[in-house]
Amino acid sequence: MIRIAKTENGLIRGFPAADPRITVFKGIPFAAPPVGNNRWRAPQLCTHWDGIYNAYEYASISIQDTPGLGTDIYCREWHVDPHIPMSEDCLYLNIWTGAQHPDDKLPVVVWFFGGAFQWGYTAEMEFDGERLARRGIVVVTVNYRLNLFGFLAHPELTAEQEESPTNFGHLDQRAGLLWVIRNISHFGGDPGNITIAGQSAGGMSVMVHLTNPSNFGLFQKAIVQSGMITSPYPHSFFGPPPSLKDAEAQGVAFFSFLGVRTLSEARQLDVKYLLRKYNEFVxxxxxMMTVYDNKTCYGNPLYLYMTGSHAHVPLLTGNTLNEFMSGITAATEEAYRMQVNTLFGDKAERFLRCPEAWMHHPDIGYAPINTIEYTTKSVLLKNQAQGGTEPCYYYQFMPDIPGWDNPGAFHSSELWFFFETLAKCWRPFKGYHYDLARKMCNYWTNFVKTGDPNGLDHDGVPLPEWKPYGNALPYQLLFESAGPKLVLQPESEFTKLLIDKLAHQILNEEGNNDEKNSGF
Structure with a gap:
């Protein structure tokens, strides 16, 4: 086992995981602390240290609202500790490795957590990489700056640092990835076999990196879990990134709200004051989140992927069954028909002839859909229609999730399964949940190793075959309570209409303007 490893900044000591065949290194600095004059700057290089750095504990999480104080499902699920250390000094990563020697060249996954770019951290209990590492990969989880600290834009910043005016959170992620490329061989990892992966905002981050030409060649595979998000209906949870000009204007308004005139003054403000004022401001x-700055983000990542402006690497992607639901709200059938006419133009009657168009949910409205499912399918199919040839493996996560709150397969619930960390959850999972998690974790790590999720289960029996999703053969792997099931499911007329509408909407970069999107 590798208990002491060499890095570019000095020697580092890890410790045995619960399984002593795995070594864990926690809280490894990969960049200088982003404090003082480094606040709102691209991450700077780390300083060297003497002796051996003991990487025994997670470092402080990024500045954000105190975890564990709310009553929402995420505070019940994993944001449970209001006393977890938090600091602006947060650029650290963690490594799990089962390598015996530095020259083992194990495949590597670099994980970016989610949380709407406002919350989240690598120390969340579901992100324990031990079970993944036991399958023969090296797991790296990278922390990054959030909210105003990660995504502020301002004219002074642009003038001062033209090459990195904003998107500091994404720059942190990239710095972590580059650190891995330079150092992971000392932990038994292969810098030439890297998968970048993330869920929710982490998946959206993967999309940003996938569509940034300066990143092409830095990784060989990508995993996007619940990270392609928009809606064909008037309400969208996320739209295209704002332009740098618009984000700068917001930054000017924020400085005025803070009561400061200059960037220098803002850099001297206390972090708690900044966060409190930000929460009032929003x-x-x-x-504040991803900005289209043409330096780190080159436009709407959904548009760029659709049109082939992305790293052409194998992709594993999908969604949970009951996340980001959206519908058309209308008080009467007549009002509903009017909205459909506006949204669909000359295709309105085709839409209204679909049985799904008349389904109604009291909390969602007419024609309810899972927006991530439809966005993901639209992006993949349009990319393939325009000549994309890289394999894309699509899943839907839909097992029963137990608990008094009857949550369904809620957003992020698949994390317990892909990381195979169900035993850390309070929910009364049963044996078949653990069986499903084992198989999901096997698929995931197989993909990290080879770009193909297929292979053997722990008992030597082949996992159910997972075929790529495509226009001609739209295969989907359903993660059900009874286990994984591959289905060949041609899209219905309703689904085709919405997928085409989303494609038109994204390709025209018109967000969710219902006037402009009519008659697609």
Whole structure:
């Protein structure tokens, strides 16, 4: 086992995981602390240390709302500790490795957590990489700056640092990836066999990196879990990234709200004050997240992927059954028909002839859909129609999730399964849940190793075959309570209409403007 490893900054000591064949290194600095004059700058290089750095504990999480104080499902699920250390000094990563020697050249996965770019951290209990590492891969989880600390834009920033005016959170992720490329061989990993992966905002981050030409060649595979998000209906959870000009204007308004005139003054403000004022500011302004700056983000990643402007690597992607649901809200049938006419133009009657168009959910409205499912399918199919040839493996996660709150297959629930960390959850999972998690984890790690999720289960029996999703053969792997099931499911007329509408919407970069999108 590798208990002490060499890095570019000095020697580092890890410790045995629960399985002593795995070594864990926690809290490894990969960049200088982003404090003082480094606040709102691209990550700077780490300083060297003498002796051996003991990587025994997670480092402080990024500045964000205190975890564990709410009553929402995420506070019940994993944001449980209000006393977890938090600091602006947060650029650290963690490694799990089962390598025996530095020259083992094991496949590597680099994980970016989710949380709407406002919350989240690598220390969340579901992100324990031990079970993945036991399958013969090296697991790296990278922390990054969030909210105003990760995504502020301002004219002074652009003038001061033209090459990195904003998107500091994504720059942190890239710095972590580059650190891995430079150092992971000392932990038994192969810098030439890297998968970048993430869920929700982490999956959206993977999409940003997939469509940034400066990243092409840095990784060989990608995993996007619940990270392609928009809607064919008027309400969308996420739209295209704002332009740098619009984000700068928001930054100017935020500085005015803070009561400061210059960037220098803002860099001297206390972090708690900044976060408190930000939480007041976003009551009337959008939250700060990915910006289209043409330096790190080159446009709407959904559009860029659709049109082939992305790293051409194998992709594993999908969604959970009961996340990001959306529908058309209308008080009467007549009002509903009017909205459909506006949204669908000359295709409105085709839409209204579909039985799904008349389904109604009291909390969602007419024609309810899972927006991530439809967005993902639209992006994949349009990319293939325009000549994309890289294999794309699509899944839907839909087992029963037990608990008094009857949550369904909620957003992020698959994380317990892909990381095979169900035993850390409070929910009364049963044996078949553990069987499903084992298989999901095997698929995931097979993909990290080879770009193909297929292979053997632990008992030597082949996993149910998972075939790529495509226009001619739209195979989907359903993760059901009874186990994985491959289905060849041609899309219905309703689904085709919405997928085509989304493609038109994204390709025209018109967000969710219902006037402009009519008659696609």
């Amino acid at each position: 009551k009337t302004h959008p939250r």
